[in-house]
Amino acid sequence: MFKLREFFKRHILWVGLSVVAVPLLILLGLQYRYLSALEWSLPGARKDLMRSYLSEVASKIEEYYRTSADRVLNVPPSAFAVARTDERSLSEAAAHFEKNQFKAARRLFVGLSGEYESGGSYVLVLFYDPAGEQTFHREAGSRDWSAAHAAIASWMIYNLTNTTPDSTDLTVDERDPNVRVITKPILDEKNSMVVGVAGMIVDQAFFQETLLPGMIEESLPAHFPEDYQETVVNLRDSEGKLLPEGRQARILNDEAAVPLQFVFSDWRVGMGMLHMTEKQWARRLFAFNLSLSLLMTALLIGGIAMALRSASREMKLSQMKADFVSNVSHELRTPLASIRVFGEFLRLGRVKEPEKIREYGEYIETESRRLTQLINNILDFSKIESGHKTYQFEEADVEDVVLETLRAFKVRLDQCGFNIVFESPGRPLPSAVIDADAIAQAFTNLLDNAVKYSGSSSEIAVRLEEKDGYIIISVTDHGIGIPREEREKIFDKFYRVSTGLVHDVKGSGLGLAIVKHIVEAHRGKMIVEGKQNAGSTFTIHLPAGPDAKSGSHEEETQPADEKDASLGLNTVPSDN
Numbered sequence: 001m002f003k004l005r006e007f008f009k010r011h012i013l014w015v016g017l018s019v020v021a022v023p024l025l026i027l028l029g030l031q032y033r034y035l036s037a038l039e040w041s042l043p044g045a046r047k048d049l050m051r052s053y054l055s056e057v058a059s060k061i062e063e064y065y066r067t068s069a070d071r072v073l074n075v076p077p078s079a080f081a082v083a084r085t086d087e088r089s090l091s092e093a094a095a096h097f098e099k100n101q102f103k104a105a106r107r108l109f110v111g112l113s114g115e116y117e118s119g120g121s122y123v124l125v126l127f128y129d130p131a132g133e134q135t136f137h138r139e140a141g142s143r144d145w146s147a148a149h150a151a152i153a154s155w156m157i158y159n160l161t162n163t164t165p166d167s168t169d170l171t172v173d174e175r176d177p178n179v180r181v182i183t184k185p186i187l188d189e190k191n192s193m194v195v196g197v198a199g200m201i202v203d204q205a206f207f208q209e210t211l212l213p214g215m216i217e218e219s220l221p222a223h224f225p226e227d228y229q230e231t232v233v234n235l236r237d238s239e240g241k242l243l244p245e246g247r248q249a250r251i252l253n254d255e256a257a258v259p260l261q262f263v264f265s266d267w268r269v270g271m272g273m274l275h276m277t278e279k280q281w282a283r284r285l286f287a288f289n290l291s292l293s294l295l296m297t298a299l300l301i302g303g304i305a306m307a308l309r310s311a312s313r314e315m316k317l318s319q320m321k322a323d324f325v326s327n328v329s330h331e332l333r334t335p336l337a338s339i340r341v342f343g344e345f346l347r348l349g350r351v352k353e354p355e356k357i358r359e360y361g362e363y364i365e366t367e368s369r370r371l372t373q374l375i376n377n378i379l380d381f382s383k384i385e386s387g388h389k390t391y392q393f394e395e396a397d398v399e400d401v402v403l404e405t406l407r408a409f410k411v412r413l414d415q416c417g418f419n420i421v422f423e424s425p426g427r428p429l430p431s432a433v434i435d436a437d438a439i440a441q442a443f444t445n446l447l448d449n450a451v452k453y454s455g456s457s458s459e460i461a462v463r464l465e466e467k468d469g470y471i472i473i474s475v476t477d478h479g480i481g482i483p484r485e486e487r488e489k490i491f492d493k494f495y496r497v498s499t500g501l502v503h504d505v506k507g508s509g510l511g512l513a514i515v516k517h518i519v520e521a522h523r524g525k526m527i528v529e530g531k532q533n534a535g536s537t538f539t540i541h542l543p544a545g546p547d548a549k550s551g552s553h554e555e556e557t558q559p560a561d562e563k564d565a566s567l568g569l570n571t572v573p574s575d576n
């Protein structure tokens with residue numbers, strides 16, 4: 001149980017991500033399937049929707065013509081009683097047409113029969129023309145006249161033979177596609193005989209330019225609220241040719257089409273999408289929805305990963321802080337205990353030989369230096385964290401700082417049996433603008449680490465050189481090395497490599513974080529190289545210069561060899 005909890009704690013990021021990502025990915029998969037099914041069925045469903053819309057439009061057109069024509073053509077039969085003898089006295093029919101005007105009719109007319117004085121009957125078509133000389137006039141020979149005659153013929157036969165028709169519904173004659181005629185038989189109220197016919201010639205232009213576009217404009221947005229602007233309704237003739245009508249946009253192929261009823265029965269209304277087919281539209285919808293889902297999933301996983309990452313970092317940091325407290329307590333206790341013991345020996349006068357007294361004194365000095373270094377690190381770290389760390393930059397000789405630090409560190413090195421090999425270029429280096437104390441501290445931290453993590457090796461190489469405008473200080477040990485994946489992390493605060501030998505070495509985890517801060521404050525860079533179990537090299541690059549002052553630098557600087565000699569270090573001239 002405890003192991004399981006530890007596992008979750010350690011791998012909170014991956015555990016948390018899998019807990020969220022797995023159901024999300026399953027959901028995404030399900031959505032993909034659902035969207036694919038939708039993509040497949042959507043064009044069919046849309047076509048059905050279009051078809052039902054077009055049928056509705058066709059029914060509305062039929063209803064419009066039927067009800068209006070029935071009203072307009074409902075001429076009172078009494079009008080024809082007079083008309084039989086005198087065509088000019090159709091005033092009752094004229095009054096009726098006057099009262100029931102109908103925009104969809106290009107012309108209104110009546111059909112009636114009469115008898116020649118000489119014997120025999122005739123059938124007459126009289127066109128209604130309120131503005132003309134005569135309200136009703138003949139128009140023998142015109143195309144309208146022929147169509148009207150043909151249309152009333154079937155009714156007039158009942159009139160001439162004095163028989164009663166079985167049905168008295170409105171009829172449409174579309175034999176001439178340019179002159180479509182609607183007729184209504186007018187029946188005698190008493191014995192239901194056909195006394196005459198009222199008719200109209202349908203106004204094709206009104207239908208195409210006003211009636212149909214008006215109906216579409218009114219009903220389309222309600223049926224296709226999201227994409228009615230993309231939706232096109234076409235009117236086509238019997239051969240499928242596009243007919244002009246009010247809406248401008250046109251497409252070549254209709255996705256769905258329905259024939260018109262009653263009038264214009266050889267025409268059909270069709271529709272489709274302006275810029276794409278239904279299939280393409282469904283594909284786009286599919287792609288859009290899927291990308292939206294992918295984006296949301298990615299955002300969700302990303303957000304959760306970030307939250308988990310920071311949670312896991314917080315957990316690691318708090319663990320590191322806890323380790324830090326225990327490590328620092330240990331780091332403080334050990335030198336303090338040594339100082340107390342050696343101090344007691346000296347106070348009690350148990351040690352008499354001057355050599356021993358000097359040796360104990362050195363121990364006390366070294367231990368207090370270590371303490372000072374540790375406390376400096378902690379104080380500096382707290383300043384860095386609170387943003388109060390300041391640097392006193394001055395032009396200085398980096399070599400001086402390095403040699404001075406090595407001198408101060410020498411006692412510790414000797415005590416631990418370490419041998420330092422110092423390599424210098426053998427010529428004066430340019431000065432640099434640095435905070436000498438800070439650089440000394442950074443260098444000390446590197447030396448301290450080299451000692452701590454050298455394992456069984458006891459040789460450390462310090463190299464000083466100038467390259468590409470940088471003064472380079474490198475510290476090489478032949479110790480436990482650093483795994484490649486840890487190289488970036490070791491510069492994080494409190495971070496300590498938690499494997500292998502490092503467990504046995506105490507430390508605060510602050511040394512390298514401070515080194516990095518110091519080097520970056522000098523606009524320099526820090527590089528770490530080496531292999532695991534084969535030692536490591538930490539290199540500080542400090543910008544050299546300023547050039548203007550480097551001239552006087554040579555005069556002020558002691559030759560490197562002399563300084564090395566005075567330190568008693570093993571020096572090797574470097575290659576460059």
Ligand code: ADP
Nearest residue numbers: 449450453481490496497507508509510511512
């Ligand atoms: P510490 O007080 O633990 O030494 P540092 O910040 O100085 O803290 O170093 C961080 C970690 O980097 C160390 O705990 C160690 O794991 C690794 N490290 C630092 N210097 C060396 C080195 N010379 N050789 C191997 N590992 C090193």
